Amino acid sequence: MSWGYFDNSQEPVCRVESGDIVRIETVSHHAGDAPDYMMDEGVRKIYDEIDVENRGPGVHIVTGPIHVEGAEPGDVLECRILNLEPRLPYGSNVCANWGLLYDDFDDTEYVTIYEVDQETQTAHARFQYEYPDLYDTPGRIIDPKSVDREPVLADIRVPVRYHFGTAGVAPAADGKIDTVPPGIYGGNVDNRNFNVGTSMYYPVQVEGGLFTAGDSHIAEGDGEISGTAIEAHVDAVVQFFVRDDIDISAPLLETEEYWMTHAFDADLDIATRKAALEMISFLEETKGLSEPESYSLLSVAADFQSTQVVNGEKGMHCKLRKDLFPPSSD
Structure with a gap:
């Protein structure tokens, strides 16, 4: 487990074969927002054992890496989600200084803690508080008695x-x-949309793929405009496959209904253009369409949605229905 970075020189935490099923525990870097709700003994141990000096340059706690035998640059690694469930039924949303509307809210940051109702599979807010100063230290633990928690x-x-x-x-x-x-x-x-029953495909960059995951969420809106989703600890069961029958240059998501190509850029217009070109390339490769055919199809049938606008490199995904095509072409 690492805090704030990927590193292709790290020793794998495990080695698996294509087709193997793995259980992954992910831990949120937001547990300190409400330690009385979001910390158990195991989470507290991670916060205690990874010194602040060993965190960064990013903020996320990530689990891995997992080495998948046979995965080589030029291949694609499929991660299929079989199950996701919360470790604790609570999560934190931050209206943060890196959020879209920070300047519009007088440079004030707020934390809202949500609770999951397992019976209805919905989340509701328990309380909100004004963050005491600048939210800029990964993993800071806020004393519950130091803030005023208000129902919202x-x-x-x-x-x-x-x-x-x-x-x-x-x-x-x-x-x-x-x-x-x-x-x-x-x-x-x-x-x-990367949830149970879906697969994300990644172009392998180094031997073994070295898959890592974290920053799990209870819920999120397209755009994630306040700066975060509902950040939570989530346990996952996933299955890995090494694929040599797909040619992609950026992550590709397959759901029951859609194909989604992704692109990233500081300029959302450029990210949109890249996502379109990714989908056109995918349609040429897998459906046999020409560029003009694909371009027309995207204009009349594809949806372009902002994945997030708050991570420096903004994200856009192009979403196309699978049932547009004859079953034999899937």
Whole structure:
């Protein structure tokens, strides 16, 4: 487990074969927002044992890396989500200084703690408080007695949608790579559709793939505009496959209904353009469409949605229905 970085020189925590099933525990870097709700003995131990000096340059606690035998650069690693469930039924949302509307709210940051109702599979707010100063230290623990917790969002229920916020293969670049900006290797993609029954495909950058995951969420809106989703500890069961029948240059998500290509750039217009080109390339490769055919199809049938706008490299995904195509072409 690492805090704030990917590093392709790390020793794998385990080695698996293509087709193997793995259980992954992910821990949130936001547990200190409400330690009385979001910390158990195991979480507290992680916070105590990873010194502040060993955190960064990013902020996320990530689990891994996992070496998948046979995965080589040029291959694609499929991560199929079989199950996701919360370690603790609480999560934190931060209206943060890196959020879209920070300047519009007088440079004030707020933390809202949500609780999951397992029976209805919804989340509701327990309380909100004004953050005491600048939210800039990964893993800071706030004394509950030092802030005024106020009830908010009465009678509002948010549908639960557990997913990995940060997941992917190790970057090709050497050294400690920041977990905040996403990239072609995946990382902090923040696609709320990456949940149970879906598969994310990653272009392998280094031998073994070295898959890592963390930054899990209870729920998130497209854009993640306040700076975070509902950040939580989530236990996952995933299955890995090494694929040589898919040619991609950025993460690709497959759900029951959709294909989604991803792209990232500081300029959302450029990210949109890249996501379109990724989908056009995918349609040429897998459906046999020409560029003009694909371009027309995207304009009349694809949805372009902002994955997130708060991680430096903004994310856009192009979403296309699978049932547009004859069953034999899937």
